[in-house]
Structures are given as C-alpha cells and as structure tokens.
Amino acid sequence: MKNNYSDRYFLVLYFHHFLVDSVRGYFVQKNNAHFEIHHQVIEFDGDPLENEASVLEFSIPEEAYRENETLRSIALHLPKRSGGFDGRMRFLQSTVISEAEFNDVLETEDKRKETIREKAKGNRNAVIDLLEKQGYNPIPSDANEFVWTAGCKFHGGKHFMFIDTRTNICSCPYGGKREHLGE
Numbered sequence: 001m002k003n004n005y006s007d008r009y010f011l012v013l014y015f016h017h018f019l020v021d022s023v024r025g026y027f028v029q030k031n032n033a034h035f036e037i038h039h040q041v042i043e044f045d046g047d048p049l050e051n052e053a054s055v056l057e058f059s060i061p062e063e064a065y066r067e068n069e070t071l072r073s074i075a076l077h078l079p080k081r082s083g084g085f086d087g088r089m090r091f092l093q094s095t096v097i098s099e100a101e102f103n104d105v106l107e108t109e110d111k112r113k114e115t116i117r118e119k120a121k122g123n124r125n126a127v128i129d130l131l132e133k134q135g136y137n138p139i140p141s142d143a144n145e146f147v148w149t150a151g152c153k154f155h156g157g158k159h160f161m162f163i164d165t166r167t168n169i170c171s172c173p174y175g176g177k178r179e180h181l182g183e
C-alpha cells in the first residue's frame with residue numbers, strides 16, 4: 001500500500017473483503033452537462049493496477065454540482081455502504097474530508113446496524129431454529145429488523161439467502177428461488 005495517491009482522486013479507500021483486498025480511488029469526470037463520479041481500482045491484492053476501467057457511481061447535473069460541497073457529501077455518503085458486497089472500508093486519503101469525519105460516519109453506521117441486528121434477534125422464530133438445525137447458520141441481518149440471512153438452501157449453502165421472519169419466505173438473491181417454510 002502506498003502512502004500517497006494521486007490528487008486526481010478526491011477520495012482513496014481501502015476495501016477489506018474476505019476474498020481479496022483492494023484500493024479504490026474516486027474521481028470526477030465532466031461528461032457534457034453532467035459531472036460524473038467514478039471509481040477506479042488502483043490496487044488489487046496489494047499490487048498496483050494501471051489503466052483499470054473506471055466504474056460510474058453518480059452522475060450529477062451541472063446545475064446541481066457545487067464542487068467542494070458535492071464531493072464532501074459523496075465522500076461522507078460512501079462509508080454508509082461499508083461492509084456490503086465489496087467489503088469493509090478504511091479511509092486512506094482525501095482532499096475533501098478528514099479521516100475523523102469518515103470514521104464518524106462509519107461508527108454511526110455500525111451502531112445503526114447493530115441496533116437493527118439486535119431487533120432482528122428478537123424476531124427469531126421456529127423457521128430460523130429449523131434452518132439452524134439443518135446447518136444453514138442463520139444470522140440476524142443488518143438490512144432490517146425482520147430479515148435474517150443464512151446459507152442458501154437452494155444452492156447447498158454456497159452463498160447466503162434471505163429469510164423474512166414475517167412471512168417465512170426464504171429467497172435466494174441469485175436466480176430468484178423462493179420457498180415458504182413452516183406454518
């Protein structure tokens with residue numbers, strides 16, 4: 001991991017994923033009447049990458065774009081997605097926010113998710129018990145207080161599925177399989 005990344009990136013984040021870690025740089029690109037916010041993977045599993053294709057994250061109409069303000073709000077919005085599909089985020093560098101500001105958002109988000117998980121625990125039911133007995137390791141989600149996740153029963157536990165404790169419907173996010181369990 002380098003100490004200094006190009007100033008072209010208004011934000012540089014480290015993503016800790018269970019498969020592979022990466023570093024992403026976020027930058028602005030003008031496209032006709034829009035300002036586009038892109039990210040680019042600049043390190044993958046510890047190795048620098050060059051000329052990696054960028055991914056468009058946001059497109060902001062010119063009249064709504066206020067450089068510093070817009071970039072700050074995006075930089076403070078991104079940590080809310082930490083811990084999602086791309087893994088847990090860590091602040092590396094920014095020209096628009098401080099590390100403390102970034103960490104404040106992460107911490108607030110962690111607390112919010114923990115509150116949701118606690119509520120989801122309280123909504124545990126017989127279907128969750130059954131999935132546990134069957135070895136699918138159900139855990140309360142941080143998506144909302146009614147939803148749990150477990151190993152996918154449709155695909156041999158290879159990835160996770162959702163269980164809604166209100167309806168007892170299990171659904172696989174890949175391929176859309178659904179099944180009603182229990183009463």
Ligand SMILES: [Zn+2]
Pocket residue numbers: 152153154155159160161172173174
């Ligand atoms: Zn599945």
